[in-house]
Structure formats: C-alpha cells, structure tokens
Amino acid sequence: MTHFCAVRQYGGPTPTHSGFRRREVDGHDGPEQRRSTPLAAEEGAGTGGDGKNTEAEDPSTPRLLGEPTPTVGNGGIGRLELTPTTVVYSKKGAGNDPENDIFVAVTFKERATTAVAAEEVPPMNGGGWSWIAQDGQAIDSGDGRAFNVVPKGLTAAGPVQPGSFAWDTAVFDLTTAQAKGGGTLVYLDSEQTAYRWTIPAVDTGPQIAELKSKLDADY
Numbered sequence: 001m002t003h004f005c006a007v008r009q010y011g012g013p014t015p016t017h018s019g020f021r022r023r024e025v026d027g028h029d030g031p032e033q034r035r036s037t038p039l040a041a042e043e044g045a046g047t048g049g050d051g052k053n054t055e056a057e058d059p060s061t062p063r064l065l066g067e068p069t070p071t072v073g074n075g076g077i078g079r080l081e082l083t084p085t086t087v088v089y090s091k092k093g094a095g096n097d098p099e100n101d102i103f104v105a106v107t108f109k110e111r112a113t114t115a116v117a118a119e120e121v122p123p124m125n126g127g128g129w130s131w132i133a134q135d136g137q138a139i140d141s142g143d144g145r146a147f148n149v150v151p152k153g154l155t156a157a158g159p160v161q162p163g164s165f166a167w168d169t170a171v172f173d174l175t176t177a178q179a180k181g182g183g184t185l186v187y188l189d190s191e192q193t194a195y196r197w198t199i200p201a202v203d204t205g206p207q208i209a210e211l212k213s214k215l216d217a218d219y
Helices: 039-043 208-216
Strands: 007-009 069-072 079-090 102-112 128-132 137-140 165-174 183-188 194-199
Touching: 079 194, 079 208, 102 208, 128 165, 137 165
Parallel strands: none
Antiparallel strands: 007 137, 069 079, 079 102, 102 165, 128 137, 128 183, 183 194
C-alpha cells in the first residue's frame, strides 16, 4: 500500500485524506467541543490535593521532553497522562525506508489516571499526533511510510487499563527540511485541545539506545 505524506501550512485550507477530516491544531474548524469544566479543575491535575492548579493552564505553551500533561481519552472516556520522553532521528524504520528523507520517532508514556480505561484519539476520530516543522508546516504521524514503522515493545494497542501505563511511539516520515532544527510535537485530544512539546534537533532522552535498536531491527 502506498502512503502519501500529507503536509499542512497554518492559515490555509484543511485538506481531506483517507476519508476523514484533517484538523488544524491552531484553531477549531469543527463544532465547539470543549467541556464547561476545565480538565485540570475537574481532575485536580497538578493540584496536590488542594484544588489549586500548579501546572501551566495554557495547553498551547510548549512543554519539554519528560514533562507530562493530562488529556481526555478517546470519545471523552477516561483520562490519559501523556509524557513524551525520547526522540530518535533515523534512516531506518524497523525494516522500512522513509518515503522522504528520515524517520523521526518519539516515544511516550501513557498512563490511565482514573478508574476508567482510556486510549489515545486516533486520526480517524480527528485527533492524534502531529509534527510542526520550523517553518510551521504540520505533518501527521503515520504519513508516508511511517505507518509501517512498528518499534516492538514500544507500540501500545488498545485502551490503557486503570492503574497501569503503556509505552507507545509516534513516528513521522519527514524531509530533511522538515526535520532540521527539531520541531514541535502536538497531540490533539477528544476535546480538540492541542498539547505541545518542544523536540530537540538531535537524539535525546533516556530510551535512545532501546529505540534505536528497535528501529535498526529488520523485522
């Protein structure tokens, strides 16, 4: 199956791909879906139990690798704490070559924080992960040949059960220009809230060796 790399420039029209609507992470191109009660207030995230939010309330403020954020699970069910930890730039993709120039893989920890199982929002439901290049161009995870890159042991499937966590990996098939200088990792949850992390331009994080070995493997 051939995959095409979909790219978007902020301020332009929203293209359509594979039968589902592409989304703009910087705006709301669909019906307003935000909850009347902010997630941080509802969950007591970062409150230390006193109801006072000690985290940055603006999700548009980029976080760093290793910094978690609370999100709403797919379909508004459950809550997931997402923590990107490691980025690796690689010409290899677990037996696959990039359609463009390079794969960028970001591992992240997803932890269920309530008594209800929760899972990531898939692209077909209007959410998920994307990469914003230095010039503002946005590329979805799984575009190009990134869809075929499956680092074994770092690819979660299905809901995360209460009291547990799983590791997953967002993979991007980028041109040299799109990867140059690093970028911004964006996750769009089921409330259409975009959370951002600043991604360094070089391999960074505690799982570099593990992730590189998975990408180098020819499954």
